[in-house]
Amino acid sequence: MMARVLVIGGYGNFGSYIAKALADEEAIQLLIGGRSAEKARAFATGLGTIHPAEAHAIDIDGDIPAALARIRPDIVIHTTGPFQTQDHRVARACVGQGCHYVDLADARDFVASIGTLDGSAREKDVLVVSGASSVPCLTAAVIDDYLPSFARLDSIDYGISAAQQTNRGLATTSAVLSYVGKPFTALRDGVMRTVYGWQDLHAEQYPQLGTRLFGDCDIPDLTLFPARYPGLRTQRFSAGHELAILHIGTWLLSWLVRFGLVRSLSDHAESLLRLALLFDRFGSSRSGFHMYLSGIGHDGTRRQERFFLIARSGHGPYIPCMPAILLARKLARREIAQRGAMPCLDLITLGEYLAALEGLDITVVRCGAAA
Template identity: 50%
Template sequence: MHKLKPNIVIHTSGPFQAQGYEVAQACISCGAHYIDLADGREFVAGIDQLDDKAKAAGVMLISGASSVPCLTSALVEHYKDEFSVLEELNYGITTAQKTARGLATTAAILSYTGKGFVTLANGQPKTIFGWQSLHVRKYTGLGWRLLGNCNVPDLDLFPKRYPQLKTIRFYAGLELPFVHFTLWGLSWLVRIGLIKNLQPAAAKMLKLSFMFDFLGTENSGFHMTLIGKDNKGKTKTINFELIARSGDGPYIPCMPAILIAKKLANEKITSTGATACIGIIDKNEYLTALKDLDISWIQSAS
């Protein structure tokens, strides 16, 4: 990297769940800004341990420039002032069967399938299990999709940033019900100890998944429900839903790195340090960057 002398490095080589910060530290050493698309909970939440070194080197390290926590935090930041108290976040992503998917993403999901992790529920830490809490949600234009628990950086970052939160739940789902049910069943085998870890089977499971693409579509979705109290103390709910068609879903997690790289190159980001990707891209910036794609969104309040 010293020979290349880059100005900005974008790290996309996951899975990040078991990685260290060698790439980020190399960027500090050579004076390059760093952006990653990590979705690993501990990885993104822990990037601030490099804050002092990054400031001393005069560089910016940004982790999690992806759907989580960049898009999700942009939505919370946009809507939070409509609440006197923001108490609950309930949100998730449902992927298209025909989406462009790779080994790193598959391995990341399988790393916590059936494994316990902690979230905030009714004001208390609660252990939940990856790909469990099976339920369905109806997405506009997509119909019903199955969802299950997903472990993301938000579960660490948001309770600290929004201390009035009492509950936060993030879910993910697969388009084809029998594929989702299969992974849900395997999660129980991990939970009861018959299988230690599904991650070593990532390559085989990914290859098998492509066999069923003819049954699916290129349409994916995202939703976020924010619940709290309005200025009169009454319960207020805001729903935001985003639908991606024509296989354009993968552009959503890629967009923050592009926007941030442009900002760094044009010196519109002048701060230095190491941080999770929160408060760097706002909702309007994000959605404007998606407007030429086959992606639409709706919002409602009650």
């Protein structure tokens, strides 16, 4: 029996990657949803799916329960951001309809509070998963893979460097700009301290990519990981532009927000996105992810592990999309018995994640050493 999988935002940046990846899945019939029925229809027609894809008009700001009753999905993948300005109304509607729900949210409070729907999801016998993306799914999977090699894990320092020549929409840009210059808390030396978005300017040396600049970013991990890894004393997540001039420009703008001269850069997302696109000719399609894990090894000496993902040929967006793709496949094939509402943790191993990336122009680099 086929599962009807509705991708909300299915013709958008991340939704289109997910739809294309699921197009040849025997157990899935794709339903492409978005505000424009015409755009959904055009995209669905060109997918070349095994089973005929359907197009549906659906607006997350509209009557979601009525739309789901009309469309009748078994699984919903919600890709339409920014999640920083949303509540759980789409997830609640999915629970009410009795269908599974997966989203790509990277908003800290949105993902961390998804457990409030756990009781109702269990009553309806559905799985509700938030943050099925690079954070916290990939990041936790990397930590869990390396954790047995540490007697004590003290710190994690990790980040994402985006390619300049990549598909990026207004929603993604708004999400990033929403916390630039804004205060949030992060674990530093055993204490939750206030840091500011896109500040703490620093550089990292990537294999194959060279030097990239980074600044602090607010993500769900900053709430979830101190409790998940209780021995952890320091946690830093950062992100950066490929081009130093754009990164430094964003860093300078962050001070305007921090000093209260600008309310939020997300208010100017459209104009800032247009400006950034002008620099595409100077960039590349290469992006990267890094994680440094430091602590004490089982021999009592300092230990550090370094993990990198290097994406070329514009394949970087498949990395944040892969958890939703894997969960859709598992749910359609009835390979997941778990029910309830939770962040995307303990559902996908690093081995599964990396195996799913095989065939793409993505390289894994591991560097381990005593520190």
